[in-house]
Amino acid sequence: METLGHDILLVDDDGEIRRLVSKLLRDEGHRVTTAANAPEMREALRHRTPDLVLLDVMLPGTDGLSLCRELRAGSALPIIMLTAKGDDLDRILGLEMGADDYLAKPFHPRELLARIRAVLRRARPSEGNAKTGREIRFAGWRLDTARRELSDPRGVVIDLSTGEYDLLLTFLETPQRVLSRELLLDATRNRDAEPFDRAIDVQVSRLRRKLETAGEVIKTVRGAGYLFVPDVERT
Amino acid sequence: MRAFASSLAARTMLVLLLGIGAVHLLSLWTYRHALDREAATADVTRLADRLLTIRRAVMRVAPSEREAVAHDLSGGPIDVHWSRSEHAVAGGPGSGELAGLAVRLGTLGDDLAPGDVVVGANRGHHDDPHLAVVSLALPDRTWINFSLVEQASRHEDGHGTLLSTSLMALGAMVLSILLVRWLTRPLLGFVDAARRIYRGGETVVVPEDGPTEIRTLAVAFNEMQRRIKRMIDDRTQALAAVSHDLRTPITRLRLRLGEVESAATRGAISGDLDEMERMIDQTLAYLAGDRDDEPVKPVDVAAILATLVDDQIDAGRDVILDGDHGAVVEGRRLGLKRAFANLLDNAVKYGGRAEIRVAAEAGGVTVTIADHGPGIPAADRARVLDPFVRLEPSRNRDTGGWGLGLAIARRIVESHGGTLDLADNTPTGLLVRVWLPVTRGEPRPS
Secondary structure, three states: OOOOOEEEEEEEHHHHHHHHHHHHHHHHEEEEEEOOOOHHHHHHHHHHOOEEEEEEOOOOOOOHHHHHHHHHHHOOEEEEEOOOOOOOOHHHHHHHOOOOOOOOHHHHHHHHHHHHHHHHHOOHHOOOOOOOOOEEEEEEEEEEEOEEEOOOOOOOOOOHHHHHHHHHHHHHHOOOOEEEEEHHHHHHHHOOOOOOEEEEEEHHHHHHOOHHOOOOEEEEOOEEEEEEEOOOOEO | OOOOOOHHHHHHHHHHHHHHHHHHHHHHHHHHHHHHHHHHHHHHHHHHHHHHHHHHHHHHHHHHHHHHHHHHHHHHHHEEEEEEOOOOOEEEEHHHHHHHHHHHHHOOOOOOOOEEEEEEEOOOOOOOEEEEEEEOOOOOOOOEEEEEOOOOOOOHHHHHHHHOOOOHHHHHHHHHHHHHHHHHHHHHHHHHHHHHOOOOOOOOOOOOOOOHHHHHHHHHHHHHHHHHHHHHHHHHHHHHHHHHHHHHHHHHHHHHHHHHHOHHHHHHHHHHHHHHHHHHHHHHHHHHHOOOOOOOOOEEEHHHHHHHHHHHOOOOOEEEEEEOOOEEEEEOOOHHHHHHHHHHHHHHHHHEEEEEEEEOOOEEEEEEEEEEOOOOOOOHHHHHHHHHHHOOHHHOOOOOOOOOOHHHHHHHHHHOOOEEEEEEEEOOOEEEEEEEEOOOOOOOOO
């Protein structure tokens, strides 16, 4: 599905990171342009509009956050921020600047690829409808995609694993439709998940347990997959 | 003495009391002594006067009536008799004290010749109240004998002395308490400051006023604080910078792993990188400490534990979670997750197998994490909660980490107003008990 390859612009001041990430992305079939700083990035953007920008936060001169805002002011270009800071504040900050996702160094190559895939997948349907808010509501529950945080109707934060979060997000993006195990597996595949069919059943049962008080929101459709029952509202 | 006068205030009071007391007693004694001397002189003069007056009175009457008159004039401490010969014998015990009387009689009685006065101490028994006998000759060589009875001694006013001393002491004490309070009040500021310094990573400025010594101390104290803060901050920053900057090379190494042919080598290097990354995370988490800007919200502790336990199960560990769903506390999700992740990692690392129980009670949530490893000896339990401490050798085999896991966990739990205790698991192993209040201020039920 995703093997067609995309145009990706990588902005990072570390030459080795640029070389290594480019190689990684090219091996995945993507086309990569690199830039070491803000002027180079602007130059690259003049030539062609990429499908996604990988943007390092720590850049000499104009920093990544300002660049992110600058990019976002002009377009709905998907952006993933890269940073050496792992702390939450920066992530939120990056997302409020308009980034679609955030990845802390040191990242696993496979996780980078998974995030790129997820952001591109999410970006495609939203080309028509304008970029919406960061909050998704269903059955009184709330998923804050900026914080990657789920709260129940009482406002209690329910912790989710990365796999559960990705799975829930997939359901929320396509509610009331039967999703096959293959599709769910592809959508939620991250660095550690084993490529077994059963793995998705385990993930679904774990997610159901986290959503226990919401009632039966994920229905098993025999022989077909799973279906997310409630209405979903993006704000 | 140490316990009695251990405080500066008590010592100062003691010094003041002893000093004032000593001066008071000394001056009292000197005053009394002078007064006594004065009184003694006056007494002797008065006595001599009286003896001479009696002599003159007896002298004027006829010899036949002299004894009766003498008797009539007796009284008080003086017993008077008339006789043909003197009763007194010069000398005798205590005659020295009466020498003054003899001299006085000689001076006052103009008509007395030196041989006319005989002053003798009482020759009688010791229990005889008569002190002395004074014989004065009459012109016709008959004698008047005065027996001096011990006077009801002018009572030393013992109560008065005691009272005045007590009052003095009381006054000194009240005064010294006020004085010492005033003197030592600035020191309490230091105590307060010293207790609060660097709790939240900031200095506590002590006001630089008061007496010179205190002011100098305050200036030095504030300077010391600034130096300590600078030192700690420098080192913290250096450590944070190193930890932080290591992330880029680790990222490069991870990316380069793709170029490594051998899957076994790839796996090994990847494992090493994971470990390095964990250490950096832990160090940065520890350094970040309380300066945590994650917002506090109601959080389901059971859900956090479920995520962590699932991760452990996925990694092939034998971990069981049991207990209440919906154990909600007000807290920081990522912080609590890190704390419990550290505790779980420890349990499976050292204990192989771990059992986690979560119980929601009124006022709080209790989580116990039990393993079946070697446990931690009671003597080491307090130490092991300190940063950078690892026990040798049983709990330290081929394990990564900085020995920060427990320290971070405790710090996070305590920043939530909770407690973290270590105990023995039965039959073997460690039992970690974490209690978190539903709301931060909630007191722990006993």
